Amino acid sequence: MPVTLKGTLKPGEADRRYYMIRVQVAGRRVVVSSGTRDKTLALRKESEIIEALHRNPLMTQADVVALVTGGGTNRHKAAIRAEGGLTLKEAFDRCLKSPTVWQGIKAHAEYARNCRAIEEILGGDTPLASIDYHAVQKLTNGLMAKPLPGANRPGQTLSGATVNNHLACLRRMFNVALEDHWPDAPNAFPKVKSVKKRKGRGYFMDAADERAIFQAVLDLDKARPDAQGGHPRKLDAHRHHLLFVVLVESGMRLSEALGLLWTELDFPRGERGGMIELFRHEDLKTGRQRSVPMTETCAEALKACKGVPEGPFKDLDDRRAQDIWSRARVAAGIKHRDCVIHSLRHTCASRLLESGVDLKIVKEWLGHSSIATTDIYTHLQTKQLSSAAQSVHRLRQAASAAC
Known part of the structure; x- marks a missing residue:
């Protein structure tokens, strides 16, 4: 059903009308205010509600309102956690395929490798809703202990800068999920802190x-080639x-x-x-x-x-x-x-x-x-x-x- 403006526009007064969302999914009708006068934004919220109702027809009116406003009730968060929701791998894949995030940029392959490394430590099937402070700490410690590929010395691990590059991928994915209001992701994430690193390389040529x-x-x-010859x-x-x-x-x-x-x-x-x-x-x-x-x-x-x-x-x-x-x-x-x-x-x-x-x-x-x-x-x-x-x-x- 098309979104419609609600309210009365009185002569000489500012237009304070807002769009109402009216949808019907599987015999259930939901009416809720979009809270905005931007029709494009209202239509996007309408599609999010339809998608959420298809996924969970028993979704309460309070949770529908929370989805529209960007807030969230404890019941809504518990439902996401119980259902599993979006997994870590699915979230990373969504960013890697998105033209507004990582798709088509030169560092795409590097970001993909970083995402796979994070999945190895936390598990690609881990629901986003279950990633908390302790999971981020586990990831940070795992990355700091990760062996450096092709290291010349045994026991050589990733540098602080490389660890931070991995953590930045997780942080970016969290921010995209919040900014784009992913309906199948939590509306709050733990803070991802960078580790201390060396201030740049200490060498330049004279x-x-x-x-x-x-x-x-x-x-x-x-x-010239040595005595062993060769190509x-x-x-x-x-x-x-x-x-x-x-x-x-x-x-x-x-x-x-x-x-x-x-x-x-x-x-x-x-x-x-x-x-x-x-x-x-x-x-x-x-x-x-x-x-x-x-x-x-x-x-x-x-x-x-x-x-x-x-x-x-x-x-x-x-x-x-x-x-x-x-x-x-x-x-x-x-x-x-x-x-x-x-x-x-x-x-x-x-x-x-x-x-x-x-x-x-x-x-x-x-x-x-x-x-x-x-x-x-x-x-x-x-x-x-x-x-x-x-x-x-x-x-x-x-x-x-x-x-």
Whole structure:
């Protein structure tokens, strides 16, 4: 039955009418106020009532009202718990398939893995209504004890940041259920708290480190197979050298650089600087479009890739890049555990800050969604602080000599 406005519109007075919902399901008629003058919202509430009555024809009038207002009676909550209601796996699948939540984004596969890991600990058939504070604690403890895949050291577990990424999936699902008023889910959830984590990676390159590891990358093409022989080696280290140069000059993520298209590159012309246009949401981690300035060194490295179809690094892949980097790091003698490909992004950010670039500009350059994320780079300037201390010492020596 169509929703209808109730009330009288008097001349000169504000329209305070609201839509009434009248439905009939399995011989039962229900009349309830929608509490809104928004017809679209009223129709959505009407469909929720019809769905709830089909699922539970004996649903009381009080529980119908609670469903419309977004509140809930103890009886209604007990009924959901008794019937089981929506399970954890069903809730995660609903988010993964929703175009307004996780469907179609670049991190979809990562979110799916995180959801499956949560289901392993709590049980995919667990009703949402039964997830309380103790269940969240069980999940947090289970994630913190979870072995790190491919760990080099025995007993190595997930980092605090990775645990928080998993917990964020649960928190997001809870929020979506509340915001979208899922009729088959509880109207209250336990709070999901993040664990403490290390404040960003503590490593970024100085000029000497950069020269050492970049030269080690190039030298990989000069090495020869050992005495055991084997298949001919793919001599592509020089291509990865160009990739790493672009990463440290632009601050892009590895995935962003590998996915670059020639149509996204606007090379310098005359006095106008070049620009890298990152607009494809499916290839961006945060989905935020941005333009990355192209330095002269970056432009030269990209131009050296001319001839590669589609994009400058479309012939490379993530796994091979990680292997090249690991071998070069060992050859260069850099033992810091945070000397990874992503440290090139940190290096770019640190150099921008060291050059006096405003923190807000660095945020836009890197494509961070929050200034707090960019702020972690400010504590990495230990070498700059040491240089400042040396300047103070030289000033004191000069003052002493003048006396």
